[in-house]
Amino acid sequence: MIAEIISIGTxxxxxxxxxxxxxxxxxxxxxxxxxxxxxxxxxxxxxxxYKTLQQAVERADLIITTGGLGPTMDDLTxxxxxxxxxxPLVMRPDLVIDIEGYFNHKRTxxxxxxxxxxxxPEGAIPINNPVGTAPGILLEKDNYIIISLPGVPREMxxxxxxxxxxxxxxxNNLMIISKELHFIGxxxxxLETKLEDIMDSMNPSLALLAGDGEVKLKITGKGRTKKKIxxxxxxxxxxxxxxxxxxxxGEDETSLPDEIGKLLSKRGVTIAxxxxxxxxxxxxxxxxxxxxxxxxxxxxxxxxxxxxxxxLGVNKxxxxxxxxxxxxxxxxxxxxxxxxxEADIGLSVTGIxxxxxxxxxxxxxxxxxxxxxxxxxxxTYKLNFKGDRNKNRWLTTQSAFYYLYRYLKFSFK
Amino acid sequence: MIAEIISIGTxxxxxxxxxxxxxxxxxxxxxxxxxxxxxxxxxxxxxxxYKTLQQAVERADLIITTGGLGPTMDDLTxxxxxxxxxxPLVMRPDLVIDIEGYFNHKRTxxxxxxxxxxxxPEGAIPINNPVGTAPGILLEKDNYIIISLPGVPREMxxxxxxxxxxxxxxxNNLMIISKELHFIGxxxxxLETKLEDIMDSMNPSLALLAGDGEVKLKITGKGRTKKKIxxxxxxxxxxxxxxxxxxxxGEDETSLPDEIGKLLSKRGVTIAxxxxxxxxxxxxxxxxxxxxxxxxxxxxxxxxxxxxxxxLGVNKxxxxxxxxxxxxxxxxxxxxxxxxxEADIGLSVTGIxxxxxxxxxxxxxxxxxxxxxxxxxxxTYKLNFKGDRNKNRWLTTQSAFYYLYRYLKFSFK
Numbered sequence: 016m017i018a019e020i021i022s023i024g025t026x027x028x029x030x031x032x033x034x035x036x037x038x039x040x041x042x043x044x045x046x047x048x049x050x051x052x053x054x055x056x057x058x059x060x061x062x063x064x065y066k067t068l069q070q071a072v073e074r075a076d077l078i079i080t081t082g083g084l085g086p087t088m089d090d091l092t093x094x095x096x097x098x099x100x101x102x103p104l105v106m107r108p109d110l111v112i113d114i115e116g117y118f119n120h121k122r123t124x125x126x127x128x129x130x131x132x133x134x135x136p137e138g139a140i141p142i143n144n145p146v147g148t149a150p151g152i153l154l155e156k157d158n159y160i161i162i163s164l165p166g167v168p169r170e171m172x173x174x175x176x177x178x179x180x181x182x183x184x185x186x187n188n189l190m191i192i193s194k195e196l197h198f199i200g201x202x203x204x205x206l207e208t209k210l211e212d213i214m215d216s217m218n219p220s221l222a223l224l225a226g227d228g229e230v231k232l233k234i235t236g237k238g239r240t241k242k243k244i245x246x247x248x249x250x251x252x253x254x255x256x257x258x259x260x261x262x263x264x265g266e267d268e269t270s271l272p273d274e275i276g277k278l279l280s281k282r283g284v285t286i287a288x289x290x291x292x293x294x295x296x297x298x299x300x301x302x303x304x305x306x307x308x309x310x311x312x313x314x315x316x317x318x319x320x321x322x323x324x325x326x327l328g329v330n331k332x333x334x335x336x337x338x339x340x341x342x343x344x345x346x347x348x349x350x351x352x353x354x355x356x357e358a359d360i361g362l363s364v365t366g367i368x369x370x371x372x373x374x375x376x377x378x379x380x381x382x383x384x385x386x387x388x389x390x391x392x393x394x395t396y397k398l399n400f401k402g403d404r405n406k407n408r409w410l411t412t413q414s415a416f417y418y419l420y421r422y423l424k425f426s427f428k
Numbered sequence: 429m430i431a432e433i434i435s436i437g438t439x440x441x442x443x444x445x446x447x448x449x450x451x452x453x454x455x456x457x458x459x460x461x462x463x464x465x466x467x468x469x470x471x472x473x474x475x476x477x478y479k480t481l482q483q484a485v486e487r488a489d490l491i492i493t494t495g496g497l498g499p500t501m502d503d504l505t506x507x508x509x510x511x512x513x514x515x516p517l518v519m520r521p522d523l524v525i526d527i528e529g530y531f532n533h534k535r536t537x538x539x540x541x542x543x544x545x546x547x548x549p550e551g552a553i554p555i556n557n558p559v560g561t562a563p564g565i566l567l568e569k570d571n572y573i574i575i576s577l578p579g580v581p582r583e584m585x586x587x588x589x590x591x592x593x594x595x596x597x598x599x600n601n602l603m604i605i606s607k608e609l610h611f612i613g614x615x616x617x618x619l620e621t622k623l624e625d626i627m628d629s630m631n632p633s634l635a636l637l638a639g640d641g642e643v644k645l646k647i648t649g650k651g652r653t654k655k656k657i658x659x660x661x662x663x664x665x666x667x668x669x670x671x672x673x674x675x676x677x678g679e680d681e682t683s684l685p686d687e688i689g690k691l692l693s694k695r696g697v698t699i700a701x702x703x704x705x706x707x708x709x710x711x712x713x714x715x716x717x718x719x720x721x722x723x724x725x726x727x728x729x730x731x732x733x734x735x736x737x738x739x740l741g742v743n744k745x746x747x748x749x750x751x752x753x754x755x756x757x758x759x760x761x762x763x764x765x766x767x768x769x770e771a772d773i774g775l776s777v778t779g780i781x782x783x784x785x786x787x788x789x790x791x792x793x794x795x796x797x798x799x800x801x802x803x804x805x806x807x808t809y810k811l812n813f814k815g816d817r818n819k820n821r822w823l824t825t826q827s828a829f830y831y832l833y834r835y836l837k838f839s840f841k
Contacts, residue, residue: 028464030455031637031646033448037469042443051441052476054469056450063465224444233444288729290708294715295701298708298729305783305817307707313735315728316701316711322726322769326739356735370718404718 016049016187019075021067023082023092024166025058036081036171043180048189048237049077059089068099072159077183082166084149086128092163093134093152100156102136110141110150117148142178146170153182160186191237192244196255197269198230199417201262206230209258219248228413229271264420271416272300272307278423279310279360284389286419287358288314289327289348291339291365292382297412312358317348317365327351340365342383342395349385349393360422361387364415369404380407384415386422394418429462429600432488434480436495436505437579438471449494449584456593461602461650462490472502481512485572490596495579497562499541505576506547506565513569515549523554523563530561555591559583566595573599604650605657609668610682611643612830614675619643622671632661641826642684677833684829685713685720691836692723692773697802699832700771701727702740702761704752704778705795710825725771730761730778740764753778755796755808762798762806773835774800777828782817793820797828799835807831 020041022034037054044051052075057067064083071078083092097104110133118125132149135141142151142162147170152163162179164171198206203225207214210232214221219236234251236244256263265274279286288298295316301307315326320339323329328351329344337343345365353361366382373379380400387393398414400407433454435447450467457464465488470480477496484491496505510517523546531538545562548554555564555575560583565576575592577584611619616638620627623645627634632649647664649657669676678687692699701711708729714720728739733752736742741764742757750756758778766774779795786792793813800806811827813820 022467026635027451028454028467029458030451030453030464031635033446033451034467035446038440038443038446040443041441045442051443052471052473053480054435054441054447056467058465060465067466222439222444288708290711292715293712294720294724295703295708295711295727295729296715298703298731299706299712299821302705302707302709302729302731302781302821303818308731311707311731313729313731313739314708315739316708316715316726318711318715318721318724318726326726326728326769356739368715405716408715 016076016189017074018044018049018051018077018079019071020044020051020054021071021078021080022054022056022166023059023064023080024056025060025089027056027082028058036166036168039168039172040079040081040175043175044077044079044183046191046193047180047183047187048191049183049187059083059091061091061095064091064095065098068095068161072099072156072161076159078159078161079179080161080163081171084132084151084163084165086126086131086148090131093131093136096139096152096154096161096163097136100136100154100161102138102154104134105137106130106134107141108133110135113150114148142174144170144174145177146173151178153179188239189237190239190241190244191235192241192248193233193235194248194252195267196232196234196252196263197265198232198259198262199228199264199271199413199420201230201259203230206232206259206262210255213251213254216251219244219251221251228410271413271420272304275416275420275423276301276304276307276310278420282423284359285310285312286360286362287312287352287356289323289352289361289363289385290314290316291318291323291348291363292368293364293408293411293415294318296408297362297364297415300412300416312356314356315352323348326355328355338377340367340377340381340383342385342397345383345385345395346387346393347385349387349395350391353387353391359389360419361385362415362419363387364411366398366407366411368407368411382407382411382414384411384418386418388422388426429489429602430487431457431462431464431490431492432484433457433464433467434484434491434493435467435469435579436472436477436493437469438473438502440469440495441471449579449581452581452585453492453494453588456588457490457492457596459604459606460593460596460600461604462596462600472496472504474504474508477504477508478511481508481574485512485569485574489572491572491574492592493574493576494584497545497564497576497578499539499544499561503544506544506549509552509565509567509574509576510549513549513567513574515551515567517547518550519543519547520554521546523548526563527561555587557583557587558590559586564591566592601652602650603652603654603657604648605654605661606646606648607661607665608680609645609647609665609676610678611645611672611675612641612677612684612826612833614643614672616643619645619672619675623668626664626667629664632657632664634664641823684826684833685717688829688833688836689714689717689720689723691833695836697772698723698725699773699775700725700765700769702736702765702774702776702798703727703729704731704736704761704776705781706777706821706824706828707731709821710775710777710828713825713829725769727769728765736761739768741768751790753780753790753794753796755798755810758796758798758808759800759806760798762800762808763804766800766804772802773832774798775828775832776800777824779811779820779824781820781824795820795824795827797824797831799831801835801839
C-alpha cells in the first residue's frame, strides 16, 4: 500500500509553525508496513489544494490529510474532497446532534458556521473527534482511500490512534516492528565502524540516529508474522550487544534519567545534586520522571561562590586557589551536597557554559563533574565542550548522567 | 515571486525526523515577501525526485531543496537537477581543492566518494559551506532559479543566511516586516475578543499564536519601503497597547526569563529560588540567559520535606499541619531561601505535578507560588492546572515567572 500525506494550512507555508503532524503520521504508517512516497504541504487556497489532492489520488492508495476541517471560510478540505471524489456534500443529522452536544457540554454558544462541520461527502464515514467539534472524514473509493483529520496535533493524534489506526491495520496486513537501542559514551562514527558489516542489512534494516549527546540504533523488520520478525530482530540485537553492549543503556522508549531512576530504586539509594553551570537543569531532568521523589532528595543550585561556600561547605581557599571551575571545587561540591542533604550519592557540576567567562587557561566549555559515591569516595571528570551555551549545558547534563549511570551499573559494590 | 520548498530524504518519509528545515525556509522566504505555494517531501528515489522537481520548475519561480547532497549513492539531488535543467555535471577543480582542504584541516582521510561533491551542473554557482563538505548549488535558468542546500539543519542555516538570503533579497524587492508582541496573564480567546475589530486587517495582518502557557500576536506588513511598513505596524501596536498593554511583557525575540533578567539587572537586585515540584526547571530557565550570574544567586531544590526543613528553614509543624503543598509552606520556602542565600528576592514553588500524589482535597495540578519581596514581605498564589506532569511543571514555571515579572514591573518601590 502506497500512502501520501497532505498538510493543509497557510500558516505552514509561512513557517509560523513546524509541521509535526506529517512526521507522526509517516512514522505510524511506516510502522504498519505502508510506504509513504510523498508528503505535501499546501495553503488554504482552493485551486492549489484541488491540484494537490487530484495528484495524490492518482498516485497513492491511501491519502491522509490534516487541517482545513474547521468552521471558517478558510477551511476548504471538505469541499475539495467532495469535488475530487464527485461525492456531493450532504448534511448529516447525527453530526448536527454531536456538534450541538459539544457546545452544550462546554456551556458556550454555537455559532451557525459550526454547522458547516456536519456536512460530509456522500458515502463518507465520519471519524469521531472526542476532543473537538470537527469530525474527520473517511471515504473509500474504488482505487483509493481518503482520510481527513483536523490539524490540531492533539485532536489529530487521538482520532488517528482511536479510529484510523485500527482501520488501516485491517486493510493492510504487512507488519513492521522496530526496536531502538540507546547508546551513551560512544560516537556515531565509531559505532558505525564497529557495525559496518551489518549496517547494510535489508530486513531487518539498521539506522543510526545521533543527536542530543547520544546515539540511537533503530532496527526495523518487515514480514507477515510477528514471531518471525521478532526473531530476526533479536539476532541483530544479540550481535550488537556482543560487540558494543557496554555502551547500551536502554531499549525503546527510555532516557538516561529514566534508567538512572530504575537503578537508584533497585539499589535503594538516594541522590542529591550540586549544580553550578547547569543551574537546575539536571534536577529538572531527574524530576521529569514520575516517582522520582523516591530517590531524589533535592539539590543546591550553587550559581554564586557564596552559595558554594555557605551551602555546600566548599572551602573558600579551594575556590581562591583552584577556582570555582576546578576538579577540587567539583569534588567538594559533590561531597558537600551528599553530606548536607543526607543522601547516599552526591553529584556535582561546575563549568563555563559561555558565551562569556572563558580564559585561555579555562575556556568556554570546560566542565568538571564530581561524583561522591555511597562510601563517600569522590571521583571527578574533566570535559571540554565546543558548543554554544545551550549545547554546553545540555551536554553537561548528559555527561553527568553518563558517569552516574556507569557508577550505578558497574562500580557499585 | 513564487517559491516551492522540497525536502529530500527517505528518513523524512519514515517519520524518523521532523522536517524543521522547511518551516525555517518558509519563514525566511515569507519574510522576504516571497509567496511559498507548496512544500513537498520526497525520498531518496530517483524517479519520484525527478517528478517532484519537474513539477516545481513548472509552477514556481524559485525552488529551494534541502538534502541529498552528500557523497553516498543515496544522494541524488545533484543528478536530478542536472537532468531537469539539462545542464551536464562537470567537475569543478576549485571545489576539489576545498573538499581536500576540509579533510586536511580535520586531519581525517578523504574517501574517493567525497569527490562526487565537486561535481556541479554546468553554469551553476557553488554555495560555500563553511561547516561541512557538501557545497550548495545555485542555478539560474530563464524561468526559474534552483537552490540546493544540505539537509543538516546547522549547515543549511549557515549557508542560507550567509549566501542565499543576500542573493534572494537582491532578486526580490517586495519587503515584509513582522513584529511580535508577547502576552502573559491573558488567554487567547479573551485577547481575540478585545482585538476583534482589527484582527481581520489585511496589511498589516494580525495572527494570534498560543502555546507553552503564553500568547503571541504577530503583526506582518508588506510594502516597498521600510518606513511605510513600520509606520503601519506602529499604529497597530499603539492600538493593541492601549487596549491590553498591561499583559504585554516583551516584543520580538524574547522570553519571560529574558525580561525578568533585564528588570533584575536594571533594579540591581538579586534572586534565589526554592523549587519543589519543578525540581530545578525554574533555575534551568533563568540560567538559560547568558549573564544571569549577575542577578541569580542560586537555589535549593527542596524535593523532600527534610530539605525543606533543614535547608530552607521551613517549620516542621507547618508541614505537619498544613502539608508540603500549602500557601504556608510556599511562604516559608520563599522567605527561607531569600534569607539563607542572602538574596533580595526569594521565589518558591510547591505543588503536585502528578501523575501520582493527588487527593480529593489536594488534586494533581495544585501548585502554590511564594514570592518574598525586597522588604521581606511574602505573597502566595494558588494555581490549579489540568495537564499532565510535563505540562503542569512547565505551567508552574510560567506562572512563577508571571508573578515575579509583575512584582518587578509594577509593585517594586
